[in-house]
Amino acid sequence: MKTRCIMNIRLSEAPKKTASPVPDPVLFGFDGPSGRILGQGPARRIAPGNAATLETRVTAALAGAAPDEMIGGALPFDREAGDCLWQCRRSEAPAPGGITPQGLPLPGWRLTAEPAARDYADAVARALDIMAEEAGSEDALEKIVLARTLLVESAAPIPVEALMARLHADRSVTAFRVALPAGPDHPQGRALIGATPELLIEKRGRRIASHPLAGSARRLSDPAADRAAAEALSGSAKDHREHALVVESILDTLAPFCRELGCPEGTCITSTRSMWHLGTRIEGRLKDEGTPSVVLASALHPTPAVCGVPMARAAGFIKALEPVARDFYAGAVGWCDASGDGAWHVAIRCAEISGRRARLYAGAGIVPGSDPMAEAAETGAKFGALLAALGLPQDAALQGVPCNGET
């Protein structure tokens, strides 16, 4: 087995300054292996726009920013949809001294799979048929990441602060939260909250790093079986193919920004408490130290770890095959300070929370050779971290475990 890598994702903090009222006083927060970033206090929302206009909007915001101001928030999965970025002063909030996880486990919960695991497997089978029909033709679909969701309804409002604290118990991930504004469907606003293991881009001065993950196996409670699962993943040609597409795409996107770029450690096995992944740390040096981290995140997003190859065609099939819109799931969440430094993470292992409801999302990469039921089980395992943090059975979405709507 190759070296096991634990991700070293950077965090920090920040505050809020508001034009429109936001129900939660925290606008964005990241708690990960190297610290905490908290966006709290007076804030203003950067006028929302699509990926094509992001650089102009962010450059204008940063040009007028005080040295201790930062931008943080979420980029949606769909590059045409509006983003949610807040600008506020950086706060030096101390790490939480042990928040009492009040309100968790959730009382009186109900869980509905949308779509049911079997329907998800059917969509995977359709994607495999498309790949088989197109194989060898120009612009053929080579990889697609298909997701499904679980709707959790609780008898009481879901406590975001407590959930964040529980997600942060896994020190190999970055627990995150971003306040999403109120809208007609969500009059009280929403929060995107999760525990991502995947670093999209980190920038400090000229140095940048990315740590894509693709290729997954569920962790098992028996240590020997768990090691065997990691070794099987390490030796899986299908998973390495799936992974290589992501690394190639990130290298291609970053190359024009960089004077040096490479993967010093090669591909390794990384882990969270619930999953094994193939991961490759990419490191580089920028040509222009002033390139904002959020601009790099937007250029990279969505990578084939969450979308597919070729990107535009995969995104079209995702819209057609997934019954629930992704919204901010599989987008990017992060922060960028006035000098452009910052960290952006892939918004996975997450849920959109609004009052008593949480919508959990999980996806899996499909390449020729994928097995539809195994991919359904993989997505089931990826829900585990959020389900456990909510106090629900971690295996509630695993195939063959019926649970209020999951058949």
Ligand SMILES: C=C(O[C@@H]1C=C(C(=O)O)C=C[C@H]1O)C(=O)O
């Ligand atoms: C899409 C998700 O995860 C992504 C897909 C992976 C895979 O297909 O193996 C692994 C890690 C992530 O890049 C998710 O967790 O929802």
